[in-house]
Amino acid sequence: MSNATKRRQVSRLSRARRIDDIMAAGREVFREKGYEDAPLSDIAEKANVVEGSIYRYFENKRDLLVKVIEDWYKVMLADYQEQLSGISGTRNRLRYMIWRHLKTIHDEPALCNLMFQYLRSGKDYSQTVVYKLNREYTRQTLDIIREGIGKGELRNDVSLRLVRDMIYGCVEHRTWAYLRGEGDFDIETTANEVVELVLSGLEVRSAVSGTKPDISKRLERVVEKLERLAATTGE
Amino acid sequence: MSNATKRRQVSRLSRARRIDDIMAAGREVFREKGYEDAPLSDIAEKANVVEGSIYRYFENKRDLLVKVIEDWYKVMLADYQEQLSGISGTRNRLRYMIWRHLKTIHDEPALCNLMFQYLRSGKDYSQTVVYKLNREYTRQTLDIIREGIGKGELRNDVSLRLVRDMIYGCVEHRTWAYLRGEGDFDIETTANEVVELVLSGLEVRSAVSGTKPDISKRLERVVEKLERLAATTGE
DNA sequence: TAAAATAAATAAATATAATTCATTAAAACT
DNA sequence: AGTTTTAATGAATTATATTTATTTATTTTA
Numbered sequence: 464m465s466n467a468t469k470r471r472q473v474s475r476l477s478r479a480r481r482i483d484d485i486m487a488a489g490r491e492v493f494r495e496k497g498y499e500d501a502p503l504s505d506i507a508e509k510a511n512v513v514e515g516s517i518y519r520y521f522e523n524k525r526d527l528l529v530k531v532i533e534d535w536y537k538v539m540l541a542d543y544q545e546q547l548s549g550i551s552g553t554r555n556r557l558r559y560m561i562w563r564h565l566k567t568i569h570d571e572p573a574l575c576n577l578m579f580q581y582l583r584s585g586k587d588y589s590q591t592v593v594y595k596l597n598r599e600y601t602r603q604t605l606d607i608i609r610e611g612i613g614k615g616e617l618r619n620d621v622s623l624r625l626v627r628d629m630i631y632g633c634v635e636h637r638t639w640a641y642l643r644g645e646g647d648f649d650i651e652t653t654a655n656e657v658v659e660l661v662l663s664g665l666e667v668r669s670a671v672s673g674t675k676p677d678i679s680k681r682l683e684r685v686v687e688k689l690e691r692l693a694a695t696t697g698e
Numbered sequence: 699m700s701n702a703t704k705r706r707q708v709s710r711l712s713r714a715r716r717i718d719d720i721m722a723a724g725r726e727v728f729r730e731k732g733y734e735d736a737p738l739s740d741i742a743e744k745a746n747v748v749e750g751s752i753y754r755y756f757e758n759k760r761d762l763l764v765k766v767i768e769d770w771y772k773v774m775l776a777d778y779q780e781q782l783s784g785i786s787g788t789r790n791r792l793r794y795m796i797w798r799h800l801k802t803i804h805d806e807p808a809l810c811n812l813m814f815q816y817l818r819s820g821k822d823y824s825q826t827v828v829y830k831l832n833r834e835y836t837r838q839t840l841d842i843i844r845e846g847i848g849k850g851e852l853r854n855d856v857s858l859r860l861v862r863d864m865i866y867g868c869v870e871h872r873t874w875a876y877l878r879g880e881g882d883f884d885i886e887t888t889a890n891e892v893v894e895l896v897l898s899g900l901e902v903r904s905a906v907s908g909t910k911p912d913i914s915k916r917l918e919r920v921v922e923k924l925e926r927l928a929a930t931t932g933e
Numbered sequence: 934t935a936a937a938a939t940a941a942a943t944a945a946a947t948a949t950a951a952t953t954c955a956t957t958a959a960a961a962c963t
Numbered sequence: 964a965g966t967t968t969t970a971a972t973g974a975a976t977t978a979t980a981t982t983t984a985t986t987t988a989t990t991t992t993a
Contacts, residue, residue: 475960519970584811621894633868634867636867643821657864710942716942747942748942749944750944751941753981758980759979
């Protein structure tokens with residue numbers, strides 16, 4: 464071999480270490496440039512390997528993306544169950560789920576975008592690990608609603624899955640502009656608004672007699688006023 | 699020129715006709731293969747032009763996609779206003795908006811996917827014509843809600859935009875699987891479910907006389923509400 | 934109507950990235 | 964130390980989007 468085509472010092476790391484390096488580089492570059500605008504050469508450089516090496520560990524570019532998101536998802540969802548077990552009351556538990564979703568979007572808008580754009584809409588999504596993780600995670604929301612119905616706090620005549628779709632759909636729509644890099648949103652306020660709007664449609668309506676306003680009715684009215692006030696000041 | 703490199707008969711159509719042909723071909727191929735898997739060569743062939751010709755009328759591949767979706771959107775939204783003016787009552791009008799959205803997704807899942815994946819999440823989305831059309835279209839939903847509030851039929855203490863996000867977010871989440879080609883959904887049933895769930899959270903609660911729950915139970919509920927309120931405002 | 938000007942359409946060239954593969958060299962094994 | 968295995972390389976290949984020089988149809992105009 465001529466000295467003109469010297470190859471750099473080759474170091475052989477463990478399989479696990481190489482995979483970690485490539486995934487870390489992939490996450491960074493994907494986060495920064497998105498999927499299509501992220502050349503594999505950038506990822507290779509950042510991971511200190513040559514492009515071809517990536518194909519030893521990943522089937523193709525998309526496979527790398529899927530694994531990167533998978534990895535992120537696993538860590539992110541790890542402590543859900545634990546956190547949730549420390550929260551009681553239907554409203555609080557539901558609010559936590561919503562709050563958590565909002566926080567994830569707020570913290571990692573780019574990765575969320577990749578998840579929404581390239582994983583969730585893919586034909587093979589329902590065979591992926593991310594799909595499974597996601598199912599398990601949203602199942603907790605269903606459980607909370609089911610419990611609420613069991614305790615008589617929530618209406619029992621609506622589809623659980625529809626409520627779930629409403630919650631997550633609402634959150635995502637609300638955050639679309641932020642995901643495009645336009646403006647910001649407040650996690651706490653939004654969580655309050657969403658949980659309030661969903662619950663006021665879910666909560667059983669308390670039957671009240673119409674004739675003479677007794678003490679309980681007056682109290683309830685005051686509560687409603689206070690709630691409205693709280694919603695207003697939240698903005 | 700040698701007879702080996704014969705160029706086929708060249709026909710020169712009007713500018714408008716060529717654009718139409720290319721857009722029609724683009725719509726077909728994009729609908730069939732998506733964006734990334736649709737080679738420009740397929741579109742050119744279907745439009746009876748050569749690849750390079752597309753660049754006379756469109757800046758690049760993405761520009762063609764944007765124009766294709768734009769074109770579809772314009773036709774699709776054309777009669778909204780007219781149809782809506784023939785429908786009265788807050789619930790019916792809201793249901794129409796939801797039904798219409800569901801029907802669009804049901805009829806053109808592939809184009810909706812392109813819109814969601816490649817237009818709405820693009821950095822330049824809020825400068826596009828599609829964004830404008832979309833705004834105008836969802837504004838009608840806001841108007842319906844505003845009217846409902848004006849007539850005293852709907853609660854006046856929720857954010858209009860949040861309700862809109864809830865409606866469209868819910869519909870989209872509900873149809874995600876269908877958009878991936880998994881299963882089907884019933885437009886009528888889904889429209890009914892969504893409008894019911896949203897409204898039962900929006901409608902002012904009518905005081906219904908019935909069997910009165912005992913005072914202690916009612917007081918307990920109110921106290922719970924106050925406690926929650928105190929916890930919320932404390933943050 | 935024929936020559937000149939204009940613009941459309943072409944086909945080949947170029948550029949960029951993903952993917953493949955034969956070769957090299959580090960580590961493991963005997 | 965010599966042999967085998969396999970990670971890593973870097974060059975080659977492929978697939979497309981995009982650009983450009985050239986050709987050809989149409990319009991203008993004298």
